[in-house]
Amino acid sequence: MSAGRTGQATGKDGDMPARHPAGTAALERRYLRLLRCYPPSHREFHREEMLGVLLDTARPGQRTPGLGQTVNLAACGLAIRVRRIPGWLAADAGQDALAVVSLIAPAVVVIFLALQQAAMNATAGARPPVWVPVWELFPVVPSVGKSVVVMIAWLAVVLLGLAGGRGAAAAIAFISLTLALLVLLVLVTAIMQPRTFSGRLFQFLPFGDVPVVLVSLAACSLALSPGPRRGLAIVGWRRACLMIAGLSAGFGFPWIVQLADPAAPVGDLAFRRLGVLAIAVAVAVTCVRVPVGRRVAGLVVTALLPSLAATIPLPDLPAVIGVPLLVTLFGNVLVWPVAILSWRGRVSRAGYDQGRRARRPRRPPAQSRGGSPGVWAGRCKRTERSGFLAWCHERSADRREGITMSWSSRCGARPVRRAPPRRRQGAHPARQPVTDGTVPAPYRSGGACPPGEAKNFADAGS
């Protein structure tokens, strides 16, 4: 629709049509609404110029966007959003979120298993548990020994992760995940081929009696992230404990209720829905207000899928068993592509950073640490040798400087810089900290200054 063809008046620069103010405001508003289909970063860069082009190509007197243009803008906006998903996943924040998950997911699994075992022991005398999660579709023979083995294995995963043995922790998590998937396979076999099914396979059940999606999440985050130490450096001990406690309470809600009241009707549909709500609330409360919290919440919430599937009222028995089973398998594989993309992004960035580091001279360590380079190098090596407690000690010193470094970043990887505390909007300039000894703008021209605040500035200046 060129200017000549649409009959628009030609503008002063020859190639732009003249503006028609009447009706432009309404059209502009509608275009702005359509531009919300685009990702925020794209809008921030292109919004004004896109709006100008859209208004320039509009017919005279047009008040609403045409159908074709609406579809085109919506489709292109969504296409750009989809195209940016791999980049979004490969960002640093994706790896940080996986590191936080690798810290909290194994601990939640341990607490979940402990709660489950305690609830089973409590209800053993009262009545068998009616509510069966998807990973426990048949009544489980109480075999305390095997359950304790699984619990100890996951406790080892937690401790190994904190002690720096990420690979060993991931290996144990993978063994547990494999057993859990085997149990799922046993259940599928039992459903599909009940006549040829061997009952001996049930002896593996206690080994695989774990929340499978949560275990899958823990295994992939341990294998494809910088590890729990990085997660600990990001969220800190206090927040990590709060997140673990909150998520354990959410995922272990039925077991907690059974511990409180062994005769509680945990098998009812309403109660299952309450359990899903408890998990959702726990995820929202514990994950949203931490660094990279939304990404962590997005990853952890996949473990909600089996419980969500268990709340669907299904008519017959095969569907009651089959649908949650399929959802569990889907949840298992859902997080892996995300983690792999994130890991690939980190690996490619690391190669790029190494190239940059080779060209850039290193900053003299004496400037940043207040010691000789030799002392710094020695400290770095000692830190590597002397273990986790020494790292914690040095990390507290770094936090005073506003820099948080993980174990691996101490020897050259990327540091996490904490954002400066957000300044309150509209705060009085006199209450802002003066760092360079200058007087803020309102007071430079001899404007009115409250007496008490003038004294503060005199103090700050001196």
Place this chain on the structure above:
Amino acid sequence: MYIYDMKKRSMQEPTFLILTALAAGPQHGYGIITDAEQISGGVTRLQTGTLYMALDRLRSARLVEPDREEVADGRLRRYYRLTDEGAALLGAETERRRASAAVAAQRLRVRLAGGTA
């Protein structure tokens, strides 16, 4: 990565038109749309969404880059220019299209000669 992909497959028509429109010099969005329509003989009309999706992709592939910004009628107008990589890619695509067109013309001549004989 985009250049690598482009070497393996042919360039899409909107991309070719945008790069051609920018080959003569920097242009803003509306200028690219009108120019692309003229280049294609009025056959292809770029929609605004398509243009900016292509520009976003080309900019991330470093084939085009912002040149300057102006304010006209109270509205921002950003000019884009072709980078050296973009010019090289456009040259390669032009050669490819020219070779394809030459083959097509030759075969049509043969067909015409066979029909008249």
